[in-house]
Amino acid sequence: MQNQTRIVIENVNPQLDSGAFFIKRIIGQKVIVTANVFSDGHDVIASSVKYKHEKEKKWQEIRMQETGNDEWIAQFKVEKQGFYTYFVEGWVDYALNWQHGTERKINDNQHVKSELLEGAEYCQAILKEVSKDEKAFLNNAIKAFQDEKKYNEAIAIALSKELHDIFYNHPTRTLANSSIELKVYVDRKKALFSTWYEFFPRSSSEVKGKHGTFKDCEKLLPRVASMGFDTLYFPPIHPIGEVNRKGKNNATNAQPGDVGSPWGIGSKHGGHKSTHPELGTLEDFKSLVKKAKELGIEVAMDYALQAAPDHPYVKDFPQWFKWRPDGTVQYAENPPKKYQDIQPIYFESGDWKNLWKELLDVALFWVEECDIKVFRVDNPHTKPFYFWGWLIAEVKKKHPDVLFLAEAFTRPKIMNELAKQGFTQSYTYYTWRNSKAELIEYLEELTKSEQKEYFRPNFWPNTPDILPYALQSGMESVYLHKYFLAATLSSSVGLYGPVYEYMISDAMPGKEEYLNSEKYEVYHWDWTIQNKLVTVISRLNRIRHEQPSLQQTNNIEFCATDNDQVIAYYKYDDDKLDETLMICNIDPYYPKQAWVQLPLKSLKVQAGQPIKVVDLVTGNSYIWDKEWNFVELHPSLPFHLFKIIK
Numbered sequence: 035m036q037n038q039t040r041i042v043i044e045n046v047n048p049q050l051d052s053g054a055f056f057i058k059r060i061i062g063q064k065v066i067v068t069a070n071v072f073s074d075g076h077d078v079i080a081s082s083v084k085y086k087h088e089k090e091k092k093w094q095e096i097r098m099q100e101t102g103n104d105e106w107i108a109q110f111k112v113e114k115q116g117f118y119t120y121f122v123e124g125w126v127d128y129a130l131n132w133q134h135g136t137e138r139k140i141n142d143n144q145h146v147k148s149e150l151l152e153g154a155e156y157c158q159a160i161l162k163e164v165s166k167d168e169k170a171f172l173n174n175a176i177k178a179f180q181d182e183k184k185y186n187e188a189i190a191i192a193l194s195k196e197l198h199d200i201f202y203n204h205p206t207r208t209l210a211n212s213s214i215e216l217k218v219y220v221d222r223k224k225a226l227f228s229t230w231y232e233f234f235p236r237s238s239s240e241v242k243g244k245h246g247t248f249k250d251c252e253k254l255l256p257r258v259a260s261m262g263f264d265t266l267y268f269p270p271i272h273p274i275g276e277v278n279r280k281g282k283n284n285a286t287n288a289q290p291g292d293v294g295s296p297w298g299i300g301s302k303h304g305g306h307k308s309t310h311p312e313l314g315t316l317e318d319f320k321s322l323v324k325k326a327k328e329l330g331i332e333v334a335m336d337y338a339l340q341a342a343p344d345h346p347y348v349k350d351f352p353q354w355f356k357w358r359p360d361g362t363v364q365y366a367e368n369p370p371k372k373y374q375d376i377q378p379i380y381f382e383s384g385d386w387k388n389l390w391k392e393l394l395d396v397a398l399f400w401v402e403e404c405d406i407k408v409f410r411v412d413n414p415h416t417k418p419f420y421f422w423g424w425l426i427a428e429v430k431k432k433h434p435d436v437l438f439l440a441e442a443f444t445r446p447k448i449m450n451e452l453a454k455q456g457f458t459q460s461y462t463y464y465t466w467r468n469s470k471a472e473l474i475e476y477l478e479e480l481t482k483s484e485q486k487e488y489f490r491p492n493f494w495p496n497t498p499d500i501l502p503y504a505l506q507s508g509m510e511s512v513y514l515h516k517y518f519l520a521a522t523l524s525s526s527v528g529l530y531g532p533v534y535e536y537m538i539s540d541a542m543p544g545k546e547e548y549l550n551s552e553k554y555e556v557y558h559w560d561w562t563i564q565n566k567l568v569t570v571i572s573r574l575n576r577i578r579h580e581q582p583s584l585q586q587t588n589n590i591e592f593c594a595t596d597n598d599q600v601i602a603y604y605k606y607d608d609d610k611l612d613e614t615l616m617i618c619n620i621d622p623y624y625p626k627q628a629w630v631q632l633p634l635k636s637l638k639v640q641a642g643q644p645i646k647v648v649d650l651v652t653g654n655s656y657i658w659d660k661e662w663n664f665v666e667l668h669p670s671l672p673f674h675l676f677k678i679i680k
Contacts, residue, residue: 041079041124041211044070048487049216055454056117056217057487060226064109064608065218071124072104078131080205083108085120112220115434119217125210129156129201136192150188154179160204168200225437225458226490227585229575230334230528231263235271235313236293237557245556248314248322254561259329261568262575266326267334267410269498270296271319273303273310275342278374282554286374295553297338297412298375300345306396320404335400338412339393340366340376348377354389356380381418390421394428401433408437415442419455426456439492453489459526464493468504470601470620474592477523481588491587493520494528501541501548508539511622511669513567518673521574522616525587532559535568577650577675582607583614591636597628600667604633613678615647619667629662639680647676
């Protein structure tokens, strides 16, 4: 396409896949925009970022500043939920180019009568755009530029900062060029900062051997709140299928009294819009959600798009499932694993439009009927990506507060695609990152690559599906440092609660799975437990809510140590009003000594300048006045969480 402009705009960032997807922010965050902007020749050029919220008509503008090598930068703050659009505009600034050239000629003792007449034209071109005082200044300039008797006065005006500022603030933008329009989606704060606690509601009863209820769960809410968790996640609360129900430890044949897996959704008692009758009624669940909210807790529901063989969908909408040539239905498989109690949704159905509509109705039902604002989505990587892009967009059109966590432990590009399609947060590989080198490499990828613009990690040390080998030792020191790292490396963290608190570590032989998994049976927990682990977790969660530097993930800098078993990192909030330093011994067996290098440049302090570090866990404080400082950490409390005071 032909374009008369002389301006080239390239490499605009941030953007995802040439603008095919949107970047993400929360209310109050900044979008830092960079671009390469240049033209032929040596003329003065200028550029700006224009942006507006989807509900606004008028564009706002921030001028870009050149940082060298034709690279430009500007930033703007997002103040509302929803979509913002932004783009870069560039132009040759002929007025400033005139002033710059005229100045050079004057400094060379050249007579600039003709140039002054040209300057008068630039002044006249913007008279209708300027303020009253600026207009008076320009009219005076025009007279001086056109009157040879006022040559010296004209020279002074031509060189003045006042004229420069007026030209800068009111550019004519002749033959301007623009980049493509890009988008950023803005969520509420919980999209970035959340602290999750998971337990099975059927295991909530105070009476051993009795199935828990929503009313029993209500009694546990104060405990969850006191531990500093703001999100309570339940596995599916729907009726559980009776056909092909699984027994304990995923046994193919259930025994009398076996309760089955909550993910085998649907029975004669209802489907995805029903509650399990032994848990309670829909009204009971609404009461639970309301009381949780009063304590600052949001209830997160499991959104699992699959059905038990006796789910009402199978009878009413058989076209939504895949039927094999022998007339049997295809059940879920992940070879060698078999899930005979689950039938996957057949997204290639010819009736896909009605299928999509129904699945959207399921999500909206819980949002609108029960005030659910958070979903943990089961296995989203086994459903079409574009379905998720559509569904999440449709939900957020009506209910922008709704958040979606992707439970996808799968290949990196697939996890990234789910995030691009709109998932608010994602499970991560943190569960399997144990060494110092592994942790640093993974965090650098999450926070320094393009992922920082759209992929929000949620660190879970364990889940009902995963008992990682690191936790199978059952050692308290491992459980302490794994939660500490999760809670301070990532701004969102989650915990499969009572199992972690009890340090349950019995595994299926040779597998990263719990033996006697709670997925297939009702457990009875002593919910009054107050061990060291519970105390430390509660303390860390409280600190997270108090320190803004821990409520974000990307502002992190790893610090050098002289011990491979000691990891240290510095975090700060966007305005650097809160700064913290975390140091952790990841050896579960032995105390470790190390010298830790302070990031003096980032701290903006000189070597020898004292700073105070206060351990927010123990209350101990120290004065450090050197670049390298000594620490010793014992496995019994293997970390420092320092607040930096300068």
